[in-house]
Amino acid sequence: MAKIGVFVCHCGENIASMVDTANLVAAISEHPGVEICLEYKYFCSDPGQETVKRAVREHNLTGVVVAACSPRMHEQTFRKACAEAGLNPYMLELANIREQCSWVHTDKEEATEKAIEITRSLVEKVKRNNKLYPISVPVTRRAMVIGGGIAGIQAALDIASAGREVVLVEREPSIGGHMSQISETFPTLDCSQCILTPRMVEAVQHPNITVMTYSEVEEVDGYIGNFTVKVRRKARYVRMETCTGCGDCIQKCPVKKIPSEFECGLGNRSAIYTPFAQAVPNVPVIDRSRCTYFKNGKCAICKKTCQIDSIDFDQQDTIETIEVGAIVVATGFQVQNTSLYGEYGYGRYKDVITGLHFERLASASGPTAGKILRPSDGKQPETVVFIQCAGSRDVSKGVRYCSKICCMYTAKHAMLYAHKVHDGDTKIFYMDIRAAGKGYDEFTRRAIEEDHAGYVRGRVSKLYEENGKLIVRGVDMLLGRPVEVAADMVVLATAMVPQPDAKEFAKIIGIGYDEYGFFNEAHLKLRPVETATAGIYLAGACQSPKDIPDSVSQASAAAAKILGLFSREHLEREPVVATVSDSTCAGCWGCATACPYNAIDQRDITDRNGNVIKRVASVNPGLCQGCGTCVSFCRSNSIDLAGFTEKQIFAEVMAL
Amino acid sequence: MGIQEQYRSEAAGLLSSGAVKLVIGFGEGSTVERRRPVFVRTPAETERLVLDGGCVANLSTYLLTEGLLSDGKSVAVFLKPDGIRSINILAAEAQLNPEQVVIFGFDIEEGQVRALEGRKASDFAPVIGVAKAAGLSAELQKEAELLDQISAAERFEYWKDQFSKCIKCYACRQVCPMCYCRRCIVDVNQPQWVNTSSHTLGNFEWNIVRAFHLAGRCVACGGCDRSCPVNIPLRLINHRMAKEVLDAFDYYAGECAEQKPVLATFRQDDPETFIL
Incomplete structure (x- = not known):
C-alpha cells in the first residue's frame, strides 16, 4: 500500500506568489495514496529537510514528492534527505512547479490548477518507482589534455605533478600555442617566451606526461572515468626517436620561401621546418604540400644531409587508441580575419597589420629581431595608429562580444613601440578602455602617462594611402570633431574567435558550443570549468576570450576537478540505465545503432545444449547513460529505462 | 519458352538438387486476375507456379515465418523490385541472412511480366538504383x-x-x-x-x-x-x-x-x- 508524502515548497515568493499553495495542499491531500501533505517556505533549508525526514520516519512513507523547483536544482538534496531517513533515494520525485509553472504563468488560478496536475502526476509516478542502487564503475586514472598552449600545458603539469598520467595532444608540430608568438606580456612586460619555455620543457620532460605533437583527436567514445580516444599521429617524415634537432636539414632545404604560419606570414620557413627556435619537441616536420620530393620524387636533400638517417619519406599517419578517465579541452582560439573591414584596408595595404603581427615584430625572436619595422619597406614607422575593437563589440560586421585582451595588448604595444622608437608617435582609437584585472588599470595609465600613448576616443571611418602614408580618418568623440592622422603603420586589434573547426570538434567529443563556436560550460557561474558532459573539462580561450592569467587559472581549476575525480578508484553512477526484455526483443539492432554511447551489444540466448535460440540486444549498464534514445527507437517496446519506466511515464501522463 | 515456364523449370531444378528447400511463388487464385501465394516443396509441384500481371503481392513477408530459415537452408521466392528491397531491409535489420534467399526476380510493366537478372538480393542493385533514380511513384x-x-x-x-x-x-x-x-x-x-x-x-x-x-x-x-x-x-x-x-x-x-x-x-x- 503506497504511503506518499508530498511537500509543497513556497520557494519564498517564487512559487507562492503565483500558486495558491493552500489549495494545492488541499487537493493533493485527497489524492489516493497520499499519506501526508505539508507546505513550507523553503524545503531545501535545514529545517525543511528535517521536516521531510521526520515525516518519512513517522509515517513510514514509501515515496516522497517534493513540489518545488527543477530536479536539476535540488533532486540531490532531497535524495540525500530521503536516504538519511532510511528511504531508498530513488523513491523521491521532484514536481517542478517553479520553472515549469509559477515562473512562466501570470494567472494564479490557472497556475494553481497546473501545479495540482503536475504534482498529482508525480505522485502517480512515485507510486510505481522501484528501489534503485548506484552502479560502481572503475576509473581510468589517466587524463588527456587536448591542446598544448599555455592552458593545456598548465593543466597537464598540475595533473602530472599530483602523480597522475597525462597525455597532452597538440596538433601543431610544437607545443606552446599562441603564447609562444607573443613578445612581452601585460601587465609586467616580461618576455612571453622566457616564462613559457620553462613550462614547455617541464611538460615534455615530466615522467607522467606523454606529449603527442602533430597529432589530432579523431574520436571520443565512452563516459566519465572510461573514455576511449582515437588520436591521429600525423606523419612527420622525420623519426622522432633518432632526430637530434641539429637543424642541418632545415638549412639545406631548397624550398625556403614559404610564409611562416608562426610569423603570421612576416617571415619565411622552409618545407622541412620547426615552427620556431625553441620548439618542443625540437624535431622538424616536412610540409608535404610544399616539399619537392613529395611533388615529383626528386630532391631529398634533407635525407642526404641528415647524418643519422632520420628522414623517413615512407612514414604514414598512425591512429593510437588511448584510454583515459577525464579530458581537458584547451584548444584555444584564432584571430579573426579582418578583411571584413574593407574600410581599414587589411590585406590591401601591407602596413595595416593585426595585433598578432605586431607581437612578431616586437619579439626578439621575430623576423625583425625585435625592431619595429613596417612590412612594406622595412622602414621604422614614425607614427603608428592602433584601432581597437576591430571586430569585437560590432554587431553589424564583427562579433558581439568583447575580446577582453585587446585593450591591454594595445596599451602594451604602444609601450613597446615607445620603448623601441623614442621619438615615435602613437594614436589609439578606442571605444572604452577595459582594464579590469590585477595591475591592469595601472598598466594602461602607465602607457598614457609615462609612454605618452595618444588615446583618441572614437571610431575610424576610413583609411587610405596617400604619398606613402596611411591616412586614417576618424572622429574624436570627446572633442566632437573629426581627426585625420597620417600614419606609417596601422595595427588592428582584431577579435579573438574560436578555432575554425571548433563546432565540428565539439560534435566529435560530445560537448556543447555557443553561437560563435566557443565551448559551453555546464553553468556559467557555478560550474565554469566543467562541460555538460561529465568527465570533460574546459581550459583557456576555447571557452571564451581569455588572457594568460585567466587561462592558467582555469587550467589549474580543471586539473583540480580531475584530481578530485581521480582520488577514488571507483565512481558511483546513477542506476538510471536501460534494460532489454529478452522475450520480446526482435533483434533488429536499431537500438544498438541509435545508442550514442555504444552501450548496446548482442547477446545469444541458448538452450541447455548450447544451441543459439535467439539473439537479443543487451545493455551494458557501465556504459549506459540513461538517455532513453533506445527506448524511443524500439518498435516492439522491448526496452525500459530504470527510474523512467513505461509504467511510470504512462501513469504520469494518465494522471494529467 | 515464356518466363513462367523458365522459372518453373529453374525452380524444379533448385528443388531437385536440394539447393533450396522451398519455393514461395504465386498460384491460381479465386478469380482469373487474382493470384495467391503457393508454397512448393517438390519439383512436381512447380507446375502450380503462375507468373503474370496479377502477381503483385510482396511475398518476402512469408520468409519471416518463425523457424523457416533457422536451419540454414535456402528458400527461393518470387519478388518484384519492391520485394527485393524488403529483403535488403530485413537483412540490414538482422531478420534474415540474404545468402539464404534465392530470388526469382520479375517486374510488371503494363500488365506484362519481365524477368530480372540475378539470384541474390545484391545482384539487383542496378535495378534498385534505376528505381531510386526514377523517384517515388x-x-x-x-x-x-x-x-x-x-x-x-x-x-x-x-x-x-x-x-x-x-x-x-x-x-x-x-x-x-x-x-x-x-x-x-x-x-x-x-x-x-x-x-x-x-x-x-x-x-x-x-x-x-x-x-x-x-x-x-x-x-x-x-x-x-x-x-x-x-x-x-x-x-x-x-x-x-x-x-x-x-x-x-x-x-x-x-x-x-x-x-x-x-x-x-x-x-x-x-x-x-x-x-x-
Whole structure:
C-alpha cells in the first residue's frame, strides 16, 4: 500500500506568489495514496529537510514528492534527505512547479490548477518507482589534455605533478600555442617566451606526461572515468626517436620561401621546418604540400644531409587508441580575419597589420629581431595608429562580444613601440578602455602617462594611402570633431574567435558550443570549468576570450576537478540505465545503432545444449547513460529505462 | 519458352538438387486476375507456379515465418523490385541472412511480366538504383498532392473520417514484411499505450504509430493498402513518410543490405530545420 508524502515548497515568493499553495495542499491531500501533505517556505533549508525526514520516519512513507523547483536544482538534496531517513533515494520525485509553472504563468488560478496536475502526476509516478542502487564503475586514472598552449600545458603539469598520467595532444608540430608568438606580456612586460619555455620543457620532460605533437583527436567514445580516444599521429617524415634537432636539414632545404604560419606570414620557413627556435619537441616536420620530393620524387636533400638517417619519406599517419578517465579541452582560439573591414584596408595595404603581427615584430625572436619595422619597406614607422575593437563589440560586421585582451595588448604595444622608437608617435582609437584585472588599470595609465600613448576616443571611418602614408580618418568623440592622422603603420586589434573547426570538434567529443563556436560550460557561474558532459573539462580561450592569467587559472581549476575525480578508484553512477526484455526483443539492432554511447551489444540466448535460440540486444549498464534514445527507437517496446519506466511515464501522463 | 515456364523449370531444378528447400511463388487464385501465394516443396509441384500481371503481392513477408530459415537452408521466392528491397531491409535489420534467399526476380510493366537478372538480393542493385533514380511513384505523388493542397484542419478531418472506419483487424500488420516483431506495440498492455477498441482515438494512435514505424522502411509494395477491408488509403501515409526521408536524408529504403536505419543514425550535415 503506497504511503506518499508530498511537500509543497513556497520557494519564498517564487512559487507562492503565483500558486495558491493552500489549495494545492488541499487537493493533493485527497489524492489516493497520499499519506501526508505539508507546505513550507523553503524545503531545501535545514529545517525543511528535517521536516521531510521526520515525516518519512513517522509515517513510514514509501515515496516522497517534493513540489518545488527543477530536479536539476535540488533532486540531490532531497535524495540525500530521503536516504538519511532510511528511504531508498530513488523513491523521491521532484514536481517542478517553479520553472515549469509559477515562473512562466501570470494567472494564479490557472497556475494553481497546473501545479495540482503536475504534482498529482508525480505522485502517480512515485507510486510505481522501484528501489534503485548506484552502479560502481572503475576509473581510468589517466587524463588527456587536448591542446598544448599555455592552458593545456598548465593543466597537464598540475595533473602530472599530483602523480597522475597525462597525455597532452597538440596538433601543431610544437607545443606552446599562441603564447609562444607573443613578445612581452601585460601587465609586467616580461618576455612571453622566457616564462613559457620553462613550462614547455617541464611538460615534455615530466615522467607522467606523454606529449603527442602533430597529432589530432579523431574520436571520443565512452563516459566519465572510461573514455576511449582515437588520436591521429600525423606523419612527420622525420623519426622522432633518432632526430637530434641539429637543424642541418632545415638549412639545406631548397624550398625556403614559404610564409611562416608562426610569423603570421612576416617571415619565411622552409618545407622541412620547426615552427620556431625553441620548439618542443625540437624535431622538424616536412610540409608535404610544399616539399619537392613529395611533388615529383626528386630532391631529398634533407635525407642526404641528415647524418643519422632520420628522414623517413615512407612514414604514414598512425591512429593510437588511448584510454583515459577525464579530458581537458584547451584548444584555444584564432584571430579573426579582418578583411571584413574593407574600410581599414587589411590585406590591401601591407602596413595595416593585426595585433598578432605586431607581437612578431616586437619579439626578439621575430623576423625583425625585435625592431619595429613596417612590412612594406622595412622602414621604422614614425607614427603608428592602433584601432581597437576591430571586430569585437560590432554587431553589424564583427562579433558581439568583447575580446577582453585587446585593450591591454594595445596599451602594451604602444609601450613597446615607445620603448623601441623614442621619438615615435602613437594614436589609439578606442571605444572604452577595459582594464579590469590585477595591475591592469595601472598598466594602461602607465602607457598614457609615462609612454605618452595618444588615446583618441572614437571610431575610424576610413583609411587610405596617400604619398606613402596611411591616412586614417576618424572622429574624436570627446572633442566632437573629426581627426585625420597620417600614419606609417596601422595595427588592428582584431577579435579573438574560436578555432575554425571548433563546432565540428565539439560534435566529435560530445560537448556543447555557443553561437560563435566557443565551448559551453555546464553553468556559467557555478560550474565554469566543467562541460555538460561529465568527465570533460574546459581550459583557456576555447571557452571564451581569455588572457594568460585567466587561462592558467582555469587550467589549474580543471586539473583540480580531475584530481578530485581521480582520488577514488571507483565512481558511483546513477542506476538510471536501460534494460532489454529478452522475450520480446526482435533483434533488429536499431537500438544498438541509435545508442550514442555504444552501450548496446548482442547477446545469444541458448538452450541447455548450447544451441543459439535467439539473439537479443543487451545493455551494458557501465556504459549506459540513461538517455532513453533506445527506448524511443524500439518498435516492439522491448526496452525500459530504470527510474523512467513505461509504467511510470504512462501513469504520469494518465494522471494529467 | 515464356518466363513462367523458365522459372518453373529453374525452380524444379533448385528443388531437385536440394539447393533450396522451398519455393514461395504465386498460384491460381479465386478469380482469373487474382493470384495467391503457393508454397512448393517438390519439383512436381512447380507446375502450380503462375507468373503474370496479377502477381503483385510482396511475398518476402512469408520468409519471416518463425523457424523457416533457422536451419540454414535456402528458400527461393518470387519478388518484384519492391520485394527485393524488403529483403535488403530485413537483412540490414538482422531478420534474415540474404545468402539464404534465392530470388526469382520479375517486374510488371503494363500488365506484362519481365524477368530480372540475378539470384541474390545484391545482384539487383542496378535495378534498385534505376528505381531510386526514377523517384517515388508519380501516381501516388499526384494523389498525395491533392491532400497537400487542403488546409491542415481539412486534412485532419479527412484522416479522421478514414481512420474512423478502421476495425483494428491488423491485416495491414500481418501482410507487412516490416511488421516482424513477435510482440507488436499494440499488444503491450502494461501499460496499454494504444487503445485496442476501434474508436477514432485508438485508431489514430495505431495508424500513426504504424506510419512512424514504417518511416524509412516501407517499400510501397501496397500490401497494407490492398489488404485493408475498409479501404483506408494507407498508401498515402506511407508515401508521405517515404517522401520525407528521401527529401530530407536522401534515404531510399532497401537500397542495400548494409543500409543503416534512417531513424537510428545521424550525419553531421543532416538538416535540423525543426530544432530551434
